Amino acid sequence: MGLILAAAAVVLGVRLPDVLSGEPLTWQTVWIPDLLGPGGDVVLSLHGDGLGVFFALLALVIGAVVFFYSAAYLPKETGNHSFYLLMTAFTLSVVLLVFAGDVFVLFTAWELVSIASFLLIARSGSGGEAGAMRTLILTFTGGLTLLAGLSLAAVAAGSTDLQTIFASGVWSERPGLTTLVAVLVAVSAFTKAAQFPFHFWLPEAMAAATPVSAFLHAAAVVKAGIYLLLRFSTIFHDNPTWNWLLIGVGLFTAIMSAVFAIQKTDLKHLTAYSTVSHLGWIVATIGVGTEFALAAALTHTLAHALFKSSLFMLVGVVDHQAGSRDIRRLGALWNRMPFTFVSMTVAAASMAAVPPLFGFISKESMLTAFQEVSVWLVLVAGVAAFLTFLYSAKIVLGAFFDGPRDLAHVKEAPVALWLPAAVPGWLSVVLIFLLNPISEPITAAVQAISPAAEPTHLALWHGINLPLIVSLVVIAAGVLALFGRKKLFAAAESRPLLPVNGNDVLAGLISGARGLGRGLAAMADSYTPGRHLLWIIMLLVALAGSSILLTTGVDNVAMAPRAEGLDNPWDLLPLGIIGLSVAGLIVTRSRLTAAVLLGTVGVGMSLQMMLLGAPDVALTQLLVEALTVIVIYMVVRHQPRLFPPVSRPHQIGSLVVAILAGIAAFAAVHALLGRRDRSELAMWYLDNGYDITGGTNIVAVIIVEFRSFDTLGELSVLGMAAVVLAAVTSSMPRYPFLRGTHPRPFGQSQLNSLPLRYLTRLVVPVLAVLNVLIFFRGHNAPGGGFVAALVMATAFGLAYMSYGSDRPVVSKNTPIWLTGVGILVALSAGFLGLVEGGFLYFIHGEILGEHLTTSLIFDAGIYLAVLGMLTMAINALGGYLRPGTGEVSELNYAHDEDSALPTTPEVVAPEDVDEPFPVPLNPAAAPKPPRSVRTIKEDN
Numbered sequence: 001m002g003l004i005l006a007a008a009a010v011v012l013g014v015r016l017p018d019v020l021s022g023e024p025l026t027w028q029t030v031w032i033p034d035l036l037g038p039g040g041d042v043v044l045s046l047h048g049d050g051l052g053v054f055f056a057l058l059a060l061v062i063g064a065v066v067f068f069y070s071a072a073y074l075p076k077e078t079g080n081h082s083f084y085l086l087m088t089a090f091t092l093s094v095v096l097l098v099f100a101g102d103v104f105v106l107f108t109a110w111e112l113v114s115i116a117s118f119l120l121i122a123r124s125g126s127g128g129e130a131g132a133m134r135t136l137i138l139t140f141t142g143g144l145t146l147l148a149g150l151s152l153a154a155v156a157a158g159s160t161d162l163q164t165i166f167a168s169g170v171w172s173e174r175p176g177l178t179t180l181v182a183v184l185v186a187v188s189a190f191t192k193a194a195q196f197p198f199h200f201w202l203p204e205a206m207a208a209a210t211p212v213s214a215f216l217h218a219a220a221v222v223k224a225g226i227y228l229l230l231r232f233s234t235i236f237h238d239n240p241t242w243n244w245l246l247i248g249v250g251l252f253t254a255i256m257s258a259v260f261a262i263q264k265t266d267l268k269h270l271t272a273y274s275t276v277s278h279l280g281w282i283v284a285t286i287g288v289g290t291e292f293a294l295a296a297a298l299t300h301t302l303a304h305a306l307f308k309s310s311l312f313m314l315v316g317v318v319d320h321q322a323g324s325r326d327i328r329r330l331g332a333l334w335n336r337m338p339f340t341f342v343s344m345t346v347a348a349a350s351m352a353a354v355p356p357l358f359g360f361i362s363k364e365s366m367l368t369a370f371q372e373v374s375v376w377l378v379l380v381a382g383v384a385a386f387l388t389f390l391y392s393a394k395i396v397l398g399a400f401f402d403g404p405r406d407l408a409h410v411k412e413a414p415v416a417l418w419l420p421a422a423v424p425g426w427l428s429v430v431l432i433f434l435l436n437p438i439s440e441p442i443t444a445a446v447q448a449i450s451p452a453a454e455p456t457h458l459a460l461w462h463g464i465n466l467p468l469i470v471s472l473v474v475i476a477a478g479v480l481a482l483f484g485r486k487k488l489f490a491a492a493e494s495r496p497l498l499p500v501n502g503n504d505v506l507a508g509l510i511s512g513a514r515g516l517g518r519g520l521a522a523m524a525d526s527y528t529p530g531r532h533l534l535w536i537i538m539l540l541v542a543l544a545g546s547s548i549l550l551t552t553g554v555d556n557v558a559m560a561p562r563a564e565g566l567d568n569p570w571d572l573l574p575l576g577i578i579g580l581s582v583a584g585l586i587v588t589r590s591r592l593t594a595a596v597l598l599g600t601v602g603v604g605m606s607l608q609m610m611l612l613g614a615p616d617v618a619l620t621q622l623l624v625e626a627l628t629v630i631v632i633y634m635v636v637r638h639q640p641r642l643f644p645p646v647s648r649p650h651q652i653g654s655l656v657v658a659i660l661a662g663i664a665a666f667a668a669v670h671a672l673l674g675r676r677d678r679s680e681l682a683m684w685y686l687d688n689g690y691d692i693t694g695g696t697n698i699v700a701v702i703i704v705e706f707r708s709f710d711t712l713g714e715l716s717v718l719g720m721a722a723v724v725l726a727a728v729t730s731s732m733p734r735y736p737f738l739r740g741t742h743p744r745p746f747g748q749s750q751l752n753s754l755p756l757r758y759l760t761r762l763v764v765p766v767l768a769v770l771n772v773l774i775f776f777r778g779h780n781a782p783g784g785g786f787v788a789a790l791v792m793a794t795a796f797g798l799a800y801m802s803y804g805s806d807r808p809v810v811s812k813n814t815p816i817w818l819t820g821v822g823i824l825v826a827l828s829a830g831f832l833g834l835v836e837g838g839f840l841y842f843i844h845g846e847i848l849g850e851h852l853t854t855s856l857i858f859d860a861g862i863y864l865a866v867l868g869m870l871t872m873a874i875n876a877l878g879g880y881l882r883p884g885t886g887e888v889s890e891l892n893y894a895h896d897e898d899s900a901l902p903t904t905p906e907v908v909a910p911e912d913v914d915e916p917f918p919v920p921l922n923p924a925a926a927p928k929p930p931r932s933v934r935t936i937k938e939d940n
Helices: 002-014 016-020 050-073 078-098 103-122 126-157 162-167 175-192 201-207 210-218 221-236 240-263 267-288 291-322 338-351 358-371 375-400 415-433 435-449 466-482 485-493 502-522 529-550 569-587 591-611 615-636 648-672 680-693 698-706 708-731 748-777 785-801 814-836 855-878 931-939
Strands: 025-032 042-048 844-847 850-853
Touching: 016 050, 016 435, 042 050, 042 103, 050 078, 050 210, 050 221, 050 291, 050 415, 050 435, 078 103, 078 210, 078 221, 103 126, 103 162, 103 175, 103 201, 103 210, 103 221, 126 162, 126 175, 126 201, 126 221, 126 502, 162 221, 175 221, 175 240, 201 210, 201 267, 210 267, 210 291, 221 267, 221 291, 221 435, 240 267, 240 375, 240 485, 267 291, 267 358, 267 375, 291 338, 291 358, 291 375, 291 415, 291 435, 338 358, 338 375, 338 415, 358 375, 358 415, 358 466, 375 466, 375 485, 415 435, 466 485, 529 648, 569 591, 591 615, 615 698, 615 785, 615 855, 680 698, 698 708, 698 855, 708 814, 708 855, 748 785, 748 855, 785 855, 814 855, 850 855
Parallel strands: none
Antiparallel strands: 025 042, 844 850
16 A cells, blocks of 8 residues: 555656646546536536645655555554555545545545544554544534535635635625634634644544554644645635634644643653644644745645654654653663664654754744744744753653663664654755755645745745744753753653643533433423423424514515405314314313324314315325324323323413413414415426426425425435334333233124224225325326325225234235335436436426326335335334234233223234134124133133
């Protein structure tokens, strides 16, 4: 893989002259056509300008070196194949991010980087789980803010293309929006670049293998945050909020993390905090916003990638050879690991900005950029530079000189291990002789941000100036401080600076969110329906009150006049049905009666819809009510016949809530509905629906053609509902309900089922034919796949109720097949639409003189899936005993105190018997139950 990445870097380097001349590498293709409306395609767009190529080469070159290092560092185990796969995905995600030319691609790559880093950190085992989760939480938080920022930018600019967004004039016209998007993008970058207050995830990521740390800290996740800030500096570089937010957070993070680094004794953690500190330097420099500052930030980004990747890998070499990376357990290794020692000294000296290394050049350029803002910023940065010198020295001295142990057994690492680790650090020496060639790609990167930028000129000597004086003072003070380093470092290591750390804060936030979730869940944590509904009703009351306040002046808006009086006397009929049914529901204590009255309420609503001229909705509502009653019966039969008594205070409270709910519903309907003309969208459907689709049933046409994506989503929900229903009911114990509440499968129950059984034989064939007619007429008349499935499910419901005992209406796997095949059929109709260029685009035509459309196939998928879900409900709720097993539950033999009928034990007949038990006209001649049943009854 290292060779592949190196080859990719070479290929990109061959095209570098084109990029340097101002000709970006571009490629694009339509990803999702017309997602944003006609002509609003989502484009998979790659744009390789100077900035993108700069970061892509950084990722590819450092990635290649890390791969070569990994081959020697990691044991030769089969399990490491996943490491190389994830590292490759990690690298490609970074490359995709920096080449993104569209906000969709940018956001997708941003999240892929987060996922790849999470998987690599979590791969380290139980030690990496906590760090991986913190990394995921914080970087995904940045993903949410980035999504918000990109969405606002795309909507404001009217395009998802990044170059179009950057060139839009909206940023100068709407400063408030510009500031908001700038803050969102900055926060997103802070999460990836580990800036305060998100800094603590990066040291936690040290649980990952050393090659992962080297790549993650030098050229991957952290550089993704830096890249985002640089890319959006095109529009935010002169925004004061952006400038001071980046400068303030960056310098604070640089100083804070430098102090934390000095406290650490683990070389890897020390180097991690040094990464956070240097990222703070870069972020603050980007915040300055000038073209020189952007060039300085890019220069230090390159320098940091080189010395930091080298330091991490060399720390891994020390750990590999000495068996520890804790400076308290190391010793004098400088003479036992001379190549590693010299290489680490060079990389650390570049990080400490010791002249004439490349790190010194980049730090001088950043100090000069700060000087453009204020001399005080240079002095503050000088404090950070002093701390940088101290922790850089601590890495070298702690690893090779100051340790207490005698490590005579330690030997220098093999060349294949230390050489790849040393190469990036030694480049800090080589690059001081290649400053002019290095200036060209940095210039191209700056000009990708600010096209009018002047060429960048890197140099080792700029004369005696404030940045040079600060650097010399820092080095001198650092050298003096090192003479007392043991006391200084010991004092820092033993003293916590803050009462809490970032991990504690995040843990507290997670605990608080968990407690808030429990509190909100407690609102509905009850079997009492009122407990569930109370909060919803109160919310509706509040919303209704707000709507009244907000719409007091609604009559001043042009709208249709209010309806005065009763315009249709027939409306009194459904009102009477609903009113009487609700009154009966209030006074009845019988569960069975309540179920019937709920059904009559639905009938009244269906009638009202029919009178209002909505036969489609009325038919659907009526069928849903019929099936709902059947399902309610299946549940009610397992419960006592009567509702439990309700106390007077509870009745009064329920009455108050009911009255408030009624007032809220009336106020909302009166204020918001029925007082306006049809909307423009409704008129467009009515005026154009037939011409486009050839269908006259506008409701069905909207559902299966214009808004078929919504319907497909609802279809998947139905399928999931069937799965959940089967899982829940199959996990329940047999008859986990009250004693004596289950129906009896012979005797009186068989006699009671006879009328419905004969009626079912007459009705089911009619429903079967009707369901076919309704299915095919849906495009032009009330009907369609959904309604047809309800009709057929009603037939299955009637068949179940006509049995004298529990019995599945279809075989166990039939609902699963119906649901799965239905969803697949609906999807196949969507793929057929690709012939015309769009998923779910419906194709119309004449076949044998009949106007047909592929929406019929989509409707067939709806029909099968809905039928599968409903038969699953009937089977799951109505088939607790397995036919043919003869299972008997003792729970069913106790006498039901609320029932006037004597209880009878329950068995189930074999499957091959048409009737569970033939019922003679004389009940006394009914067959006796099996011996096992009689025994149980006699024992009771």
